[in-house]
Amino acid sequence: MADFVRKSITKTAVRxxxxxxxxxxxxxxxxxxxxxTSPPEAPTWPPSSGLDP
Numbered sequence: 001m002a003d004f005v006r007k008s009i010t011k012t013a014v015r016x017x018x019x020x021x022x023x024x025x026x027x028x029x030x031x032x033x034x035x036x037t038s039p040p041e042a043p044t045w046p047p048s049s050g051l052d053p
Contacts, residue, residue: 021027 021030
């Protein structure tokens with residue numbers, strides 16, 4: 001069987017935003033409309049069971 005040589009290769013991907021997010025409030029506002037307009041039959045988030053996802 002061939003001997004294997006261990007190599008350390010790390011691949012990364014970076015997305016450059018056209019306009020950076022100004023602050024934490026602006027970041028939190030991104031999913032807010034999606035969550036607030038979910039249909040009533042959609043599961044709640046965070047789960048009401050108290051368990052971490």
